[in-house]
Amino acid sequence: MTRQGLFLTFEGIDGSGKSTQARMLAEHLQARGHEVVLTREPGGSPGAEEIRRLVLEGDPDRWSAETEILLFTAARRDHLERTIAPALAAGKVVICDRFADSTRMYQGLSRGDLRALVDQLHALMIGREPDLTLLIDMDPDVGLSRARGRQGREERFEDFGPALQHRMRQGFLSLAEEFADRFRIVDGTRDIDSVAGDVAALVSGALQQAGP
Template sequence: MGNGAFITFEGIDGSGKSTQLKRLAEALKGSGHNVVVTREPGGSEGAEEIRSLVLEGATDRWSAETEILLFTAARRDHMERTILPALEAGKIVLCDRFADSTRMYQGLSRGDLRDLVDQLHDLMIGREPDLTVLIDMDPATGLARAKGRQTSEERFEDFGQELQNKMRAGFLDLAREFADRYRIIDGDQSMDDVAADVLKSVLDYLND
């Protein structure tokens, strides 16, 4: 067995988590760590194909139940082909979103389906991150940033600020539920200050 670390980044759309993950990866690589950067949905060839199905198109393209199945299928492939091999090799895996996003987007914000998400996760995935970094910020700011990105993957952003508000509250609830692995970072600071707080939290964990 390897001694790698599985670290995920979570937050509402536009929170800056993807940018902060990349900055953390550069800092860790600069200090000699072997780092793998990946994302969900995606991170493997099969999972990337599913990504295009769930992140593009009309808001009513899929039911919440169908989305849960699609995300779980993508996550299983991602775990088998990318995450677990890297951890076995002793690498640090930095993942942009993981099961907590499914717990929020499909399990909470689009219906009372959290139990279904957890049942499928236990059955098909069976692993939580070692550490989760939550970039917490004002939902209105996050949505404005997300809508300004001009990408084709806007399906969830099109649900509007009501979803963003639910998401923020839900992530903070998750941080309390999984307090042992969550670190909350104030995303309303400057990017440099956020990056410094993220790096400190991760190094404290790695050096513990």
């Protein structure tokens, strides 16, 4: 186990396989003796899970973009207080399926030019970024087809359609350039085990930098 916690996030368009890779990484690290907390956004704490149901169900136009940003920030604050920060303080590895970068994309760009508002609220109420963000990149049409065929899918955002997914892919790639110090891009078009191998290698390097 690492002496100091390590905060890892997975990002990518719907159907990119990031949730599967997050789970596989958690199993990989646990098998090597690390204490791991696998979590997700929106959600990851009781209060945040309640907000998740509000924002992921119903008509695509149920909330304004501004209201969505406030809801996601509230969920993230509860998640940070109750799950992420305590685990990191205890020296655990936190693996989160989506974090603030998804809000920067989905609410900050897809539903109006509100990126500045997202960043302002993030600085005010969250105040931290992941130590390492793994972007699972793939063709949006393939990803959306995968997403629509799975159980428990996030219908409300997927129902915005393929145009949104193409914009999101470009947005995530732009974020990877903007935050090049913490983003690593992984080719998600390959088989699951090949992707997982690259992910494990990247995280191994981050763990070595974090120290014993």
